[in-house]
Amino acid sequence: MRVAVVGASGNVGTSVVAALAADPQVDEIVGLARRLPELELPKLRWAQADVVDGDLQPHFRGADAVVHLAWAIQPQHDRQLLERTNVQGSERVFAAAAAAGARSIVYASSVGAYAVGPKDRTVDESWSTAGIESSIYSRQKADVERLLDRFEAAHPQLRVVRLRPGLIFKAEAASEIRRLFLGPLFPRFLANPRLIPVVPRTPRLRFQAVHSYDVGEAYRLAVVGEARGAFNIAAEPVIGPPELAQLLGARQVPVPPRVLRTAAHLGWRAHLQPAGPGWVDMALGVPLMDTARARTELGWEPRSSSLEALADLLRGLREGRGAPTPPLDPETGGPARLGELATGVGQRQ
Numbered sequence: 275m276r277v278a279v280v281g282a283s284g285n286v287g288t289s290v291v292a293a294l295a296a297d298p299q300v301d302e303i304v305g306l307a308r309r310l311p312e313l314e315l316p317k318l319r320w321a322q323a324d325v326v327d328g329d330l331q332p333h334f335r336g337a338d339a340v341v342h343l344a345w346a347i348q349p350q351h352d353r354q355l356l357e358r359t360n361v362q363g364s365e366r367v368f369a370a371a372a373a374a375g376a377r378s379i380v381y382a383s384s385v386g387a388y389a390v391g392p393k394d395r396t397v398d399e400s401w402s403t404a405g406i407e408s409s410i411y412s413r414q415k416a417d418v419e420r421l422l423d424r425f426e427a428a429h430p431q432l433r434v435v436r437l438r439p440g441l442i443f444k445a446e447a448a449s450e451i452r453r454l455f456l457g458p459l460f461p462r463f464l465a466n467p468r469l470i471p472v473v474p475r476t477p478r479l480r481f482q483a484v485h486s487y488d489v490g491e492a493y494r495l496a497v498v499g500e501a502r503g504a505f506n507i508a509a510e511p512v513i514g515p516p517e518l519a520q521l522l523g524a525r526q527v528p529v530p531p532r533v534l535r536t537a538a539h540l541g542w543r544a545h546l547q548p549a550g551p552g553w554v555d556m557a558l559g560v561p562l563m564d565t566a567r568a569r570t571e572l573g574w575e576p577r578s579s580s581l582e583a584l585a586d587l588l589r590g591l592r593e594g595r596g597a598p599t600p601p602l603d604p605e606t607g608g609p610a611r612l613g614e615l616a617t618g619v620g621q622r623q
Contacts, residue, residue, distance in 0.1 A: 281344030289490030325363030334374035391561020409552030440482030448590025465591035
């Protein structure tokens with residue numbers, strides 16, 4: 275089996291190619307990235323391509339499956355660039371995969387594609403994927419779901435799988451996550467639980483997380499199996515203020531949602547941190563997911579709990595961990611993070 279992985283050098287991509295490399299059914303992996311990494315794995319060869327304007331079809335020829343992971347989270351201040359990369363880029367990937375004769379497409383959707391839903395119970399994959407209007411990320415994930423609906427109807431011969439994971443963590447992704455969401459002003463020592471005395475007790479602040487290696491395994495199962503359709507991917511337990519407080523040894527302090535959103539908005543507008551207020555809206559809005567279908571039809575079981583995944587990320591943040599790919603490399607932001615500051619926090623790539 276030959277598998278092409280688009281966006282193979284990031285948090286999820288590196289876990290996916292590692293899982294595929296360990297599978298005896300997979301003979302070759304073509305990892306596509308905008309910048310060629312130094313990471314070496316058995317069966318993996320790298321190819322340079324950009325979903326915005328690259329010639330993708332030659333890389334997909336002979337591939338049994340195309341895994342589409344490429345997604346830009348920054349710069350959030352440039353919405354047109356995000357649209358070209360995420361929505362139009364996804365359309366180009368799907369079209370090129372069909373034209374090249376691929377038999378399967380496995381797409382990285384997200385819990386962020388879901389519309390506002392309950393936090394006191396879980397929902398299955400039939401919940402509306404209309405997104406959260408105030409979140410660029412959520413809106414574009416929803417747009418690609420609609421695009422993929424049309425594509426799937428036009429290409430019934432293709433097996434299409436959509437994975438919708440919660441928050442995805444691992445230590446090696448710490449530098450990328452810090453760069454995308456916390457920015458260059460975040461000091462590493464603040465990731466020490468002993469230095470986080472309080473956590474917000476905010477209504478609807480409940481979310482699901484999963485370790486990146488477990489997500490990689492879900493993609494492997496989706497590639498080599500025969501399942502099709504959408505699958506929620508998350509580990510237990512659901513994380514809320516009580517779970518955060520216990521993990522960090524902190525106490526809970528009541529914080530209204532509008533205070534969280536205002537703080538995120540002011541920091542984003544002032545370019546003090548790259549994550550805009552839409553991320554708060556999405557975190558408080560999306561439903562909790564039922565993962566029964568992934569367990570029964572994919573045969574997927576997470577090896578790490580959601581709290582273990584979060585603890586691994588915190589460890590990576592403290593230690594400045596990374597991996598030998600441009601997105602994960604701790605030096606990507608330049609010496610002393612000066613490159614990040616020079617390009618504008620959340621404003622430009």
